[in-house]
Amino acid sequence: MMPADNHTFFAPMTYILTGIPGTKESHVWISILLCLMYVVALFGNSLLLFIILTERSLHEPMYLFVSMLAAADLLLSTMTVPKMLAVFWFRAGEISFAACLTQMFFIHVSFLAESAILLAMAFDRYVAICDPLRYTIILSNSVIRKIGLAVVTRSFCVIFPIIFLVKQLKFCRTNLTPHTYCEHLAIAWLSCDDITVSVRYGIAMSIFVIGLDAVLIAVSYGLILRAVFRLPSKDARLKALHTCSSQLCVILMFYTPAFFPIFAHRFGHIIPGYILSLLTNLYVLIPPMSNPIIYGVTTKEILKLLINVFHRWCRRSSLLS
Template sequence: MAAINQTSVWLASFHLLGMAGPEHLHPWLSIPFCLMYVAVLLGNFILLFVIVTERSLHGPMYLFLAMLAVADLVLSSSAVPKALSMFWSLSKEMSFHACLTQMFFIHVSFIAESTILLAMAFDRYVAICNPLRYATVFTHMVVAKIGLAAIARSFCVMFPTIFLLQRLPYCRHSAMPHTYCEHMGLARLACADISVNVWYGFATTLLSPGVDVVLIGVSYVLILRAVFRLSSKDAQLKAVGTCSSHACVILMFYTLAFFSFFTHRFGHNVPHHVHILLANLYVLLPPMLNPIVYTMKNKVIRGKVSQVLFRTGQVR
């Protein structure tokens, strides 16, 4: 019996169903999805190009933005092309190993992005609340170590899920009601007890991005407390405007992601098409908005991007 179960794993090939029910809407949904993905690629590649080519933008804050852009590109590119292929009925099949690979990169890039957002929040906290120590705290070596720590942390968290999924028998269950592969989406296709997968996923969600979002919230509270101590009302309004726009994008990123993660475990009454739609938005909307928000709220980057795109921007 064990041999049969192992064989069922290696022969598994999954058929993506997307939003089961309103399948007739797939071609129409592909239009905004495709446009948003193009915006993700253009926005993040332009931001990366500007930061890499401009030596004046090699400071810690801009290097974190470059890391964020890379994480956004990996997150979207791991999920969206296959979803579009499914929407256009080009290819709905996915091998077991391809599914594992996609799942791994989606979750690794998400955890890495969460770590980078936490580092950016701490960067802003030190810059605003303790500016005299900023240059000694955020050296290039420290920034590089944070980038490596983000990769190592996400890899260590997600690597065990590969073995947790490989050990399960799938008994030829191949219809996956999703547009891409997720850890719990894959586990629920197994014909065996998946309680280990459920609790491991729950624990890692709370202990990695869950802890990150709490620490990010604390950082922004401390930043706002320091801002409201400023004597200049204009400086207060400018800082609050910048923090609020960043906080909205961060909140959207975590809200959509946590909704997708916890719906797999507890959201049995959530309509399937709503779950799948929001699961796709979490890999599209924040990566599309991040370069826009961080570019528009930063005068230096805004000027450099204008120079690259239109050759008219001037940095003063």
């Protein structure tokens, strides 16, 4: 569909994702980087999920939350990267309006789910360190299931209004969007309607959902640190800090690249478009790629099982050859 007259409203059948503006000469190199990051994310999270779900010794709250995070990472990266690569490699930027809304929904749902899972993981570490005697009582299997259900329900309920708001908009400008995937405000800005409600809802979601999660995580780790430094033994303090180190790295890798694009979209006139587009592409890949690496390297139990899996694969390969 070609751009329409400014006074003619139309219901867009398709959108054209044009990629990252101002970087056409670098599309090949950017796509190779994104592809490598996606392969690492796909392989790492799938392996992490497989190990946790098949190894009974890892059926504990902390590892079950890690498996939830891995599932959310797989959803987030798989909903975005294949279309990104199609845009870069084959100029296949066309996407139907329904597919665009579906992609938008699952991207935002998985993003909110990750934030909620990180909050649950912070609570898990708080209970493990501050109230260890009641750990198995507070975080029983039924409670873990309820937390998982709450994560999915909250994400759905918060994101559904965004899809509804976009679906009600009237479009009269163009169906070209300078992105590699469908993002809420990027599509809303193409409308000729007043999008104040969409913008305010997006800001409210950023502050009262993502921001509140970040604040509660910070409070949890503040209480954890206070409890850790009250421990009498230096070895006990170091052991407690080690159990939190991987999660702190994951939290920083998630919120640091996430908050910048969220608020940069509201003040996009200050930042060059190609930088903003690059950041929005990276923030859906950096956490999914880094999380399995961080947990695989820093968590002794997972690292041991990963080594065993690779040994079995190597032994099987040698027998076949």
